[in-house]
Structure formats: structure tokens, C-alpha cells
Amino acid sequence: MPAHLRCGDKALSFARKHVMGVLNVTPDSFSDGGRFRDLDNAIGHAGQMISEGASLIDIGGESTRPGAAPVSVQEELDRVCPVVERLVSEFDALVSVDTSTPEVMREAIRLGCSLVNDVRAFSRPGAIDAVRDANVALCVMHMQGEPDSMQQAPRYDAVVDDLKAFFAERIDVLSTSGVCTDRLILDPGFGFGKTLEHNLLLLRNLRDFQAFGLPVLVGMSRKSMIGAILGNEVDQRLFGSLSAAVIAAMQGAWIIRAHDVLATVEAIRIVDAVISEPASGE
Numbered sequence: 001m002p003a004h005l006r007c008g009d010k011a012l013s014f015a016r017k018h019v020m021g022v023l024n025v026t027p028d029s030f031s032d033g034g035r036f037r038d039l040d041n042a043i044g045h046a047g048q049m050i051s052e053g054a055s056l057i058d059i060g061g062e063s064t065r066p067g068a069a070p071v072s073v074q075e076e077l078d079r080v081c082p083v084v085e086r087l088v089s090e091f092d093a094l095v096s097v098d099t100s101t102p103e104v105m106r107e108a109i110r111l112g113c114s115l116v117n118d119v120r121a122f123s124r125p126g127a128i129d130a131v132r133d134a135n136v137a138l139c140v141m142h143m144q145g146e147p148d149s150m151q152q153a154p155r156y157d158a159v160v161d162d163l164k165a166f167f168a169e170r171i172d173v174l175s176t177s178g179v180c181t182d183r184l185i186l187d188p189g190f191g192f193g194k195t196l197e198h199n200l201l202l203l204r205n206l207r208d209f210q211a212f213g214l215p216v217l218v219g220m221s222r223k224s225m226i227g228a229i230l231g232n233e234v235d236q237r238l239f240g241s242l243s244a245a246v247i248a249a250m251q252g253a254w255i256i257r258a259h260d261v262l263a264t265v266e267a268i269r270i271v272d273a274v275i276s277e278p279a280s281g282e
């Protein structure tokens with residue numbers, strides 16, 4: 001594992017683990033009802049998450065929840081770019097853009113974002129070209145299918161091995177296209193074309209993904225896998241989300257994507273304290 005991740009003109013140190021705060025700027029966001037579509041509200045919410053300890057803010061203008069409708073390129077640009085521009089100028093935290101759209105990637109990079117988070121792993125035509133020559137970090141997430149149908153019948157031969165093969169292929173495609181692999185983050189994509197059993201197998205075996213020598217990011221916050229275990233609604237999933245975040249961090253994840261930043265930061269600080277090597281065993 002590298003000591004830090006290059007993120008444009010900034011860097012993310014792996015002396016400790018990090019929380020990425022979720023900032024949805026979609027009218028149909030699954031867990032915040034789209035309250036943050038308004039620009040000032042979005043900036044205020046991002047500022048709150050940064051003051052609570054988020055190292056990164058992930059801005060998404062296209063909902064990827066199961067069954068979500070696609071948005072036009074122009075609509076995604078209109079939702080995301082004003083938020084990126086203000087966050088970059090007003091805060092020190094790393095700005096991440098959750099998009100699969102090459103036009104949005106290019107514009108967000110021009111505005112100074114530090115990371116592109118692509119749930120489609122830079123597979124859309126033009127996506128790799130859009131990021132190749134920037135030195136921003138790239139989150140390569142696994143998803144089986146597309147959001148409108150991905151939860152209908154997810155199937156794997158062996159979910160952990162299948163994802164390892166997927167990451168090997170994407171790393172190969174990206175690096176042979178000229179993307180330096182020290183910019184990459186891997187993400188198993190909890191809930192993206194996976195049953196509860198697939199998600200649990202991935203969480204149980206998360207350490208296997210360290211074989212690539214790249215940082216691992218996970219997002220389980222408020223997801224239906226938590227609700228499926230606890231039988232509760234999205235606004236009741238804090239304790240379950242924290243438990244999953246702690247397990248992932250103990251299993252080697254470096255970045256936790258979360259809605260409830262303060263609670264997640266405190267939980268992850270406990271993990272950092274437990275796993276950091278003391279100077280002596282005394």
C-alpha cells in the first residue's frame with residue numbers, strides 16, 4: 001500500500017483511515033429526499049460534514065439507487081458543477097465527483113475536483129479519455145448490471161473471485177490506456193447487483209482485495225443490506241451502518257463512504273487506535 005494517494009494537487013495520507021461524506025444533489029436521493037439540491041443548502045451540508053471530520057465530499061448528480069431513472073448530461077452538469085466550484089474554492093477537503101459521464105468528469109476536473117468516483121468503473125465510451133491526463137484519484141467500483149435492473153437477479157460463480165477478476169481486468173485496461181495505477185482506489189460496490197448473501201461474503205472477505213496493493217473504499221451507509229438484516233427503514237440504519245463501517249475498516253478498508261459523518265469518524269477513530277502499531281508492546 002502506498003503511504004498516500006495522489007489526488008490532483010492534493011494528497012490523501014494513509015497514516016489514518018478516512019470518511020467520505022455523501023452529498024447528493026439529486027431530487028430523488030434515496031435517503032435525504034433531495035433536500036440538498038439547492039446550492040446553499042448543499043454547501044452548508046458539505047461544510048457541516050467537513051467540520052465533523054470528513055476528509056472527502058462525494059457529490060452525486062445522478063441517483064444510482066435501484067430503479068433510478070437516468071438524467072441528461074446537461075442536467076447532471078447543472079446539478080454538480082456549481083457545487084464542485086464552490087466547495088473547491090471554500091473548503092480544504094478533497095472534492096470527489098460521483099459520475100460515469102465523461103463530460104461531467106472533464107468539467108469537474110477543470111473546476112478542481114480531486115477524485116472521480118465512477119460506479120461504472122470508467123467503462124462508458126470516453127470515460128478513460130476524460131480522466132487519463134489529469135492526476136486526480138479514480139475510484140473503480142464494481143456493479144453488476146445497471147441501476148434500473150441490477151437487483152432483479154444478481155448472479156456470480158464465486159462473488160469474491162469474480163470481483164477480483166473484474167478488478168484485474170479494469171486495472172489492466174486503465175493502465176494500458178495510460179492511467180498510472182497509483183491513482184486508483186478499488187470498491188466492491190456493496191448493493192450494486194448483489195444479494196444480501198453476496199454483500200456479506202464480500203464484507204467477510206474484504207481483505208482479499210488488498211492483493212492489488214491499492215486502497216479499498218466501501219459504502220454501506222443506510223443501504224438495503226443493513227435494512228434487510230435489521231428489518232428497519234432507511235432513517236433507522238445508523239447503528240447498523242456504523243457496525244458495517246467498523247467491520248470494513250478492521251478488514252482493511254481505508255475510506256468509508258457515509259451519510260452520518262460524525263458518528264462514522266468517531267467509530268473509525270476507534271479502529272485506527274486499535275490497529276495502529278504501538279512503539280513497544282509494554
Ligand code: 9MG
Nearest residue numbers: 098117141187189190218219
Ligand atoms: C455513488 N455511490 C453509492 N454507493 C456507493 C458505493 O458503495 N461506493 C461508491 N464508490 N460510490 C457509491
